[in-house]
Amino acid sequence: MSRRFTARLIEKRWLSSEHFLLRLVPEEKTPEPKPGQFYLLRPSDTYDPLLRRPFSIFRSSKGTIEFFIEKKGKGTTLLSELQKGKRLDCMGPLGRGFPLNILSQDSVVVAGGMGIASVFSLLEHFKDLIFIYGARTKEQLFFLDELSSLKRLITVTEDGSHGKRGNTVDALKEVIEEERVTSVFACGPEGMNQSVSRLLKSHSIEGYISFEERMACGVGACLGCVKETPQGMKRVCTEGPVFSVKEL
Amino acid sequence: MNLTVKIGNMTMKNPVMTASGTFGYGAEYSEFVDLNALGAVVVKGISLRPREGNPPPRIVETPCGMLNSIGLQNVGLEAFLKEKLPFLRRYDTPVVVNILGDCVEDYEELCTRLDGKVEAIELNVSCPNVKKGGISFAIDREALKELIGKVRKKVKHSTLIVKLSPVSEDIASISVLCEKEGADAVSLINTIPAMAIDIETRRPALANLIGGLSGPAIKPIGVRMVWQVYQAVKIPIIGMGGIMNASDAIEYMLAGATSVAVGTANFVNPSATVDIIEGIKDYMKRHSISDINEITGGIIWEIKDH
Numbered sequence: 001m002s003r004r005f006t007a008r009l010i011e012k013r014w015l016s017s018e019h020f021l022l023r024l025v026p027e028e029k030t031p032e033p034k035p036g037q038f039y040l041l042r043p044s045d046t047y048d049p050l051l052r053r054p055f056s057i058f059r060s061s062k063g064t065i066e067f068f069i070e071k072k073g074k075g076t077t078l079l080s081e082l083q084k085g086k087r088l089d090c091m092g093p094l095g096r097g098f099p100l101n102i103l104s105q106d107s108v109v110v111a112g113g114m115g116i117a118s119v120f121s122l123l124e125h126f127k128d129l130i131f132i133y134g135a136r137t138k139e140q141l142f143f144l145d146e147l148s149s150l151k152r153l154i155t156v157t158e159d160g161s162h163g164k165r166g167n168t169v170d171a172l173k174e175v176i177e178e179e180r181v182t183s184v185f186a187c188g189p190e191g192m193n194q195s196v197s198r199l200l201k202s203h204s205i206e207g208y209i210s211f212e213e214r215m216a217c218g219v220g221a222c223l224g225c226v227k228e229t230p231q232g233m234k235r236v237c238t239e240g241p242v243f244s245v246k247e248l
Numbered sequence: 249m250n251l252t253v254k255i256g257n258m259t260m261k262n263p264v265m266t267a268s269g270t271f272g273y274g275a276e277y278s279e280f281v282d283l284n285a286l287g288a289v290v291v292k293g294i295s296l297r298p299r300e301g302n303p304p305p306r307i308v309e310t311p312c313g314m315l316n317s318i319g320l321q322n323v324g325l326e327a328f329l330k331e332k333l334p335f336l337r338r339y340d341t342p343v344v345v346n347i348l349g350d351c352v353e354d355y356e357e358l359c360t361r362l363d364g365k366v367e368a369i370e371l372n373v374s375c376p377n378v379k380k381g382g383i384s385f386a387i388d389r390e391a392l393k394e395l396i397g398k399v400r401k402k403v404k405h406s407t408l409i410v411k412l413s414p415v416s417e418d419i420a421s422i423s424v425l426c427e428k429e430g431a432d433a434v435s436l437i438n439t440i441p442a443m444a445i446d447i448e449t450r451r452p453a454l455a456n457l458i459g460g461l462s463g464p465a466i467k468p469i470g471v472r473m474v475w476q477v478y479q480a481v482k483i484p485i486i487g488m489g490g491i492m493n494a495s496d497a498i499e500y501m502l503a504g505a506t507s508v509a510v511g512t513a514n515f516v517n518p519s520a521t522v523d524i525i526e527g528i529k530d531y532m533k534r535h536s537i538s539d540i541n542e543i544t545g546g547i548i549w550e551i552k553d554h
Contacts, residue, residue: 004280004518042516047312047464047492051515091280091518214307216314216515219280221272223292223318224307233300233321 001029003093007065009086015142018071020080024088025064031093033057033065035100035122036187036210036242039092040218041067043078053079054215054237056118056187057093065092068117068142094218095241098122098208102183105129105151108175110196112168112188116142118210118241119187123150130154130179132171134188138162169195176203183207200245207245211236249532250539251525253287253506255484256407256432258342258367260287260507263540264497264525267488267511268293268346268370268411269318270462273332274339280518283339285525290344290509291332293372296354298324308444308453313463313490314512315442317456320348320375325361333365342367346411350378352391355399364405371399374413374438386413386438389425396429409486412436412477414466419473420480427481434477435486435509437470463512464490471503478504478545492520494527504545 007024040052155163220238301321439460470489487505
């Protein structure tokens with residue numbers, strides 16, 4: 001089984017003018033991804049853009065792997081233009097995912113914006129928990145139908161267009177004050193991740209947060225994607241992308 | 249078909265090696281590449297003591313290339329010898345250790361400790377010389393001369409390679425200096441200092457502001473410099489800078505390289521090195537070349553008078 005393979009694009013589905021799902025079928029046997037792990041996709045066969053792009057596994061089932069992508073720059077634009085049937089050069093699953101063994105009904109999962117892409121497969125794995133999902137507006141909240149089967153879904157938006165007005169960190173604070181919370185799993189923008197980490201530390205709650213960083217090799221060789229931690233520089237691609245709050 | 253090349257007293261089963269800093273300590277890529285197939289593995293630059301490197305962001309993509317400012321992060325000599333080298337020793341492939349220091353004494357100690365334990369030592373002379381106000385050895389001829397002269401006395405068994413920087417003024421005469429002081433080979437080019445700015449935030453793309461440009465964008469510069477150095481010295485040249493495929497490797501060899509190093513391409517295609525080795529064989533077949541050494545410096549050229 002190889003972690004470098006070609007995969008065929010079998011479905012591209014637009015969820016907004018900027019957000020799309022890519023569903024790929026690897027052409028050979030590849031290892032099963034764990035929630036929180038990621039893949040490197042090569043958006044082009046040319047040298048511009050040059051590097052592969054990292055994407056969290058969104059969903060995997062019956063030999064297919066799926067990615068939820070926001071069209072933002074050169075690489076994601078090219079990926080958004082791919083036609084069904086196109087073969088893609090992939091590497092993965094890479095990195096350290098979320099520890100599933102500590103998921104319980106006292107767990108809380110938090111996603112901010114595109115952070116949903118990295119925690120969605122966790123929620124498919126275990127539904128009996130609280131999920132806090134925030135975005136700027138209701139147009140940027142996705143998969144609400146699928147998420148309705150969770151024990152509890154709390155949505156927050158910055159403009160109050162869906163759920164409470166506010167942010168995910170305040171919502172998490174409220175839940176921690178009201179409920180028994182033994183572990184938190186989170187992924188969002190850097191600012192949210194930092195705030196969640198501080199909050200969990202102050203409440204001594206076990207937490208795992210998925211981080212994003214610009215990446216080149218994806219296998220721990222280039223030291224390009226490091227994150228500063230009290231124990232020194234950690235590579236997001238290999239020691240992460242999911243870090244324990246204790247490490248931060 | 250002979251693919252064997254020699255760099256100093258290091259024999260390589262083919263001319264393709266990895267470029268320092270792009271292949272970790274070998275183990276990181278061992279799942280994607282058969283390390284036994286490579287001409288040599290060049291590891292991430294090693295200093296006497298571990299280094300933390302620069303704060304992130306450390307890399308950014310630019311057209312046909314990328315900038316990096318890793319800042320020489322590495323595990324240090326002790327950890328390299330204890331934890332990294334034994335893994336590479338399981339393979340039948342020469343190991344080249346790139347080394348870096350703050351002063352001549354650092355390099356001397358690194359060479360003393362590494363000599364004979366690895367097939368070759370490659371001096372990264374692009375680092376600032378702390379004892380001389382931080383001026384890089386690459387642009388201070390006197391310091392470079394002293395450095396090579398002194399480490400040469402410490403390197404008795406391994407092959408001594410000097411990695412040249414494209415910022416050196418007149419790279420050909422610098423390579424002559426290296427040869428005179430006893431270097432067994434030169435490797436070039438190191439990355440080119442460069443910069444990128446995010447115009448929306450007005451922030452530099454790298455925390456360190458300046459980084460080294462690598463990738464296909466720099467290949468023609470590397471080819472030109474290899475050709476200039478080839479005119480000036482007799483010692484073998486390891487060519488590098490933007491080699492993505494076998495055509496690029498052959499171009500460098502025609503310009504004068506005996507061996508080539510593959511860097512940024514590993515990130516794009518983790519099996520780039522072995523793909524290049526196969527491509528070189530195809531080229532040799534296509535052109536009925538029986539010995540790879542025949543193509544080194546094989547560019548056909550003349551300057552026409554008008």
